[in-house]
Amino acid sequence: MMSEKVIILVLMAIFILSPRQGVAAVLRYSEIHNDSSGIVSDDFSGEQLNTDVWHCVDPVGDADFLLNGTNLLISLPEGSDHDIWHGGNKAARVMQTARNSDFGVEVKFDSQLQGEYAMQGIVVEENGDNFLRFEFYSTSNEMYLFAVVFTNGTPSIMLQKKIKRNGVMYMRVVRSADTWIQRYSDDGLLWQDGALYNHSLHVTAIGPYAGNAGDKPTHTASIDYFYNCAAPIHPEDQVETEPAVVSDLTAHATSMSTIELTWSDNCDNEDCYIIERSEPGVSEYTEIARVGTNVSRFQEAIQSPMNRTFAYRICAVNAAGCSEYSNKQRVTLPVHPVISFFYGDSQPFGHHGIPQRYVNVLGTISDTEMLKASFFSLNAAASETLKLGSDRKRLGYAGDFNIELHTHSLQTGYNSVTVTVVQNDQTTTNKTIDLLWQPYRSNPSSHAVKWDTVRNIQHVAQVIDGKWMISDGMLRTAEVGYDRLVALGDTSWANYEMTVPVKIHNYYTRSAEGGGPGVGLVARWKGHSGDDRPRLDHPYGILAWYKMGSPPTDFYRLCLFKDGDQMVAEDLSGCKLDLNTVYMFKLKVMNAVNGLTAYSYKVWPQQESEPLEWSLTATVAGPSTGSLLLVAHKVDVSFGDIEISGIETSGVATEHGIVHEKSADVLSPFSPNPFNRCTTMRIRLYEQQAVLMSIYDVLGRVAATPVDKILAAGDHTITWNGTDVTGTPVPSGLYLSQINIGMFVYRGRIVVVR
Known part of the structure; x- marks a missing residue:
């Protein structure tokens, strides 16, 4: 059994370190010498799971197990129950054989938990009816540490503790005779107490798992490593240098009480990012959250803020230390709903081809519970009602909008769309997006x-x-x-x-x-x-x-x-x-x-x-x-x-090859040319085809579209009466014509004389 010295090491409080102090000096139970459990450490760094150590358990039959080079991923679909309760252990897991002796293990999860309920943790088994469950799980708004004993299939809750939601989660489970100790950390440095209880179990297997229940949300447990604390190994993604500095930090309000941060992930060796915030009149920054590896976005909901202006900075952390801090960003929460366009306040359309008859202006409006009405207008024309989501279809989330503008309603060059919202107190807010309409008929070649x-x-x-x-x-x-x-x-x-x-x-x-x-x-x-x-x-x-x-x-x-x-x-x-x-x-x-x-x-x-x-x-x-x-x-x-x-x-x-020498022919170009009142051309289609005829001025703007429809096989006459898309006669000058019929393209010049 474990020596008195080891018990003291297991139970001692890990000293508190700031992210820029001696991070590498943290105790990781390397002095646990009396471990005969046979538990093998694994950093999951290969391309295939080591089947000499692990075997996959997939009770429901719909989980995916994958190694991505640094982590083990156990993925569960939404809507399928992978609970561990009265119905037994339906969690997807990887298990290894363990001897019935004292041990200490540590697991690091890089995955965030979302939804009610997503779960990840460690299971220690005697058999299918007698086992221990050590877990992190999420509800819709909270995160919990959980510990359960299963005796002959009957669960007994030993701990259910609300903890801070975090992007990276560490867990340790230590066994000394019949004493079981659970601890947890959000950085692998400062450890906090979890469950502590006595229970007799003849251990045969141990391993990490992913589960879900309740609403059965989708979840992928991303497991960086699983260590025997008596024989830890350095993870393949851990290096001896500090991570690179975070850059390009931005901060903007997405609602009257929510701030979103984005940044450039310049690191390939970070364990997490620390996000810090300060308020007016306070020179010091306070840590508000930690998020996992390869994350470059964070959203903070501020409850009943006394102040509305905040400053943020971020650093990256790994076992070697902490990077320098990023640039600082200051942001002020607005006092009105926020109108956001998903793809920027200036967007081009048509320059890479015309893929459909509409352009779509996509975005969202925050704080919809405060709104009385919403409208939009194109080029300062009369306002139209703007429908807001969610409709659980094309408008997926509350406040989402999708403005469909027919291409015929756009003028070549810049157009403006203004979105206006009216609050319950009659206060109005608006925002305008610029649309650059540059119609061009592309072809699929290369x-x-x-x-x-x-x-x-x-x-x-x-x-x-x-x-x-x-x-x-x-x-x-x-x-x-x-x-x-x-x-x-x-x-x-x-x-x-x-x-x-x-x-x-x-x-x-x-x-x-x-x-x-x-x-x-x-x-x-x-x-x-x-x-x-x-x-x-x-x-x-x-x-x-x-x-x-x-x-x-x-x-x-x-x-x-x-x-x-x-x-x-x-x-x-x-x-x-x-x-x-x-x-x-x-x-x-x-x-x-x-x-x-x-x-x-x-x-x-x-x-x-x-x-x-x-x-x-x-x-x-x-x-x-x-x-x-x-x-x-x-x-x-x-x-x-x-x-x-x-x-x-x-x-x-x-089915037997190619027929017809061509899909279309021009029988005669536009005539008369020059013309004053109208001009015609004749084409022949060898099959039913979509025909688009466009007339451009010398600046490349669409002046008219005489034909844009599907025509049957046969001969057809196309007429242009010299008017633009509004029916107004075009001025004298040179115009360019282009007809698109499938892969067939024909271009010509037309002169208008008034």
């Missing part, structure tokens, strides 16, 4: 997006729904919800292939709207339709989909859906994509005979060679052109660098 070179998503794509961010060189959902959409390309695109890496982090099954979760690609997109605001109907050509099941059904499948959400092909092999693993999604789109389109879809692991065969194919009726969408429905997902290549053909695809 089109690519590299996210690590992109500063603003709107510069290379058009976000249609939701809040997205660029993280780790990929485009990722910042807020998960119903049909989060990003559009690429142009409504004139016809024949092309698209390839994109996809990494699914987690998915959510609780809400009923729109069916179960999924991720994929949409082709032949033109824009939402319908009478709702924002519009809810979503006509398209094809949805290449990976569908994830809702418990208790274990349903994972690749599918193709045509317009109307009708399934036209599915893979019945039971394809299940692992969480936090990159897969390649590829979609091929080709016009076929009789107005049909041939679609081909395949998915494969990124580390493997591309398979020769397509996973699914379908040839269906629908639009002959359209843009592309990235789609995330109730899924936390990242999309990698996108490659799109146009397919040059002299015809269209069939």
Whole structure:
């Protein structure tokens, strides 16, 4: 059994250190010599779990176990119960054999707990009915330390203690004969008391776990290490140098009582970030929170503030010490609701193609309980009512808005949209965003997006729904919800292939709207339709989909859906994509005979060679052109660098090859030219096609759009009467014409004489 000296070391209070004092001098129980438990320390630094030490236990059968090079990740889906209670231990866990002797173990969790209830901790087992549960768990607003004894399947709570919510959590469990000691820390330096009790248990196994209950939130336990305190090892990500200084700290109010901080994560060896705050008249800063590794955002809710102005600074911490402090940022809480535009106060549209008939102004308004009404106006025109969320569909969160502006309502160059809110006391607040409308008809030839070179998503794509961010060189959902959409390309695109890496982090099954979760690609997109605001109907050509099941059904499948959400092909092999693993999604789109389109879809692991065969194919009726969408429905997902290549053909695809030499011809250019009252041109379509005719002035502004619709196969006459989009005659001068018919483009010059 453990010596008296070791017992004293285990129970002694760890001295308090400030983050800039001797961090490396902390005792880590390296003097526990009388440990014969056989428990093996692991820093989870490899690519595969060491199966000579650990075995995975997945009672529910839906957990994912993954090593990312520094941490063990145990991921649980939403809506599936992984509780440890009267029904037994349903938590997903990794276990190793342990001898029935004294020991001390330590685990570090880098994962934050969110929702009611998310859980992570250590389980010590004799068998399936007799074991000990040492745990951190969260409610919707609080964090708790928890300890439970299970005797013949019956639980007895030994401790339930409210603790400070934190991004990094350490736990120690020490056994001396029948005495059990639980301690916890938020920095691995200062340890606080947890449970202390006596209980007889014949130990056979021990390990860390992830669980959920209550609302069954999704949760991924990120475990940095699991140590035998008598034989600790240095984690692979711990270094002997202090972390780099944090830079680019920003602070802004997101509501009348909430402040959001963002910063640049310049470190690759931090254990956590310490966030400090000061108030007017106080020169000293006080620590208010610690957040985990690779975090670059923090939000503080300030309860009934006496002061409304605060200053913040941040430092990074690891075992070697603390970085210098970041730049300081001062922010004042407003006295009115805050209007925020998700992608900045000035946004470009149309310059990378026209992917749909609308542009979307996305944002949110805080403190909606104080609002009486909300409006918006375009270019100082009459105000229109602005609908605010949540509607549990396109408006995912309270205060969210999505202003859909038809491209025909925009003037080339700068436009302004003003959002106005009226509070219950009749006070008004407004904010204006500048929209730069630069319409350009792109083509899919050699089109690519590299996210690590992109500063603003709107510069290379058009976000249609939701809040997205660029993280780790990929485009990722910042807020998960119903049909989060990003559009690429142009409504004139016809024949092309698209390839994109996809990494699914987690998915959510609780809400009923729109069916179960999924991720994929949409082709032949033109824009939402319908009478709702924002519009809810979503006509398209094809949805290449990976569908994830809702418990208790274990349903994972690749599918193709045509317009109307009708399934036209599915893979019945039971394809299940692992969480936090990159897969390649590829979609091929080709016009076929009789107005049909041939679609081909395949998915494969990124580390493997591309398979020769397509996973699914379908040839269906629908639009002959359209843009592309990235789609995330109730899924936390990242999309990698996108490659799109146009397919040059002299015809269209069939099951037996290519037919028709061309999809369109110009029979005669505009005539008369020059003209005064009207001019006409004649075209021939060899199949039903979307036809767009645009007239530009010499500055590149759209003067008129004589045709923008789908025309049947045959000969057609296009007429321009010399008026602009408002019906006003254009002045004399030179104008440029461009007609887009699938991959077919024709340009010409027209002279107007008044």
